[in-house]
Amino acid sequence: MSLPDDRLTNFRDYECLGEPEGVTWQWQSWEGLPYLTCSLLEGWQHGFFTAPFSPRTPIDLVEVLSPGAPVYRVKQVHGNAVLKTGQVAPVSASGLGAETGNQIYAEADGLVAEREFEAIWVCTADCVPVLIADDRTGLTAAVHAGWRGTAAKILPEAIAQLVAVGSQLENLRIAMGPAIARQVYQVSVEVAAELGATITPKGAVSVTADSILEFLHQLPQTPVLADPEPGKVRLDVRRCNALQLQQLGIHVSQVAIAPHCTYSDSERFFSYRREPLKKVQWSGIVSGGSTTTSRR
Secondary structure, eight states, X not given: OOOOHHHHGGGGGGGGTTOOTTOOEEEEEETTEEEEEEGGGTTSOEEEEOGGGTTOOHHHHHHHHOTTOOEEOOBOOSSXXXXXXXXXXXXXXXXXXXXXXXXXXXXXXEEEOOSSSOEEEEEESSXXXXXXXXXXXXXXXXXXXXXXXXXXTHHHHHHHHHHHTTOOGXXXXXXXXXXXXXXXXXXXXXXXHHHHTTTSOTTTSOSSHHHHHHHHHTSTTOSEEEOSSTTEEEEOHHHHHHHHHHHHTOOGGGEEEOSOBTTTOTTTOOOTTTSOOXXXXXXXXXXXXXXXXXXX
């Protein structure tokens, strides 16, 4: 099957996705520990934290970004539920500054801040951490997008939640942090097709896995690579999320993808695919376009 040029036109702008003009990723340091920031979100205190920060949790990490900001997190379940901060209780701390062990967290994989000066957090180990900010309202969202959540279109759901509280698509700035890269993420053809179905235009191909994979392979920056093992391919989950954003009408200049792979960089990141341990790195952002100076 040869895909007509008009079916590919809408994806052409994404050939250079991950490096919008003028956007940079910077390593910051706090007490000698590295975390990553993106210039696209420079108006907001934010960070994609690394493995050396473990076992610190958001109640500790908020001190790096905006000390005193209320902290919000959820129990992540690899779904597409996105909650607003008004629907969950802020994290409470024990006397030692750690999260209390008896706190029960709402089940979801995304949070949207409803007010200024709220710190929202997600954790990942190969999945995609996504931080979103609105440069008009100052409001923010944080999303955990694994392959299951991506297949369920969690990022479009988070965008819809922001729109529901007053955001306009053209005002959003979206940064996807370190995650497992396409070159090393082997999945089944069925998994790749499930994600591919979310970005395949209706009527462009039949709904078989082979047809969807063939469509994906023809995209200018395909999210899949061939794999020598039968029934397997290599998958770029961040690219799939970016293409879902493109379908919403979000321009390439509004999206940045970190050039870091959790699987390949064992010094900085935990990777469940590399070592199946229950260890994560946290990513967080503070709403309101805070100018509070980070403690670096």
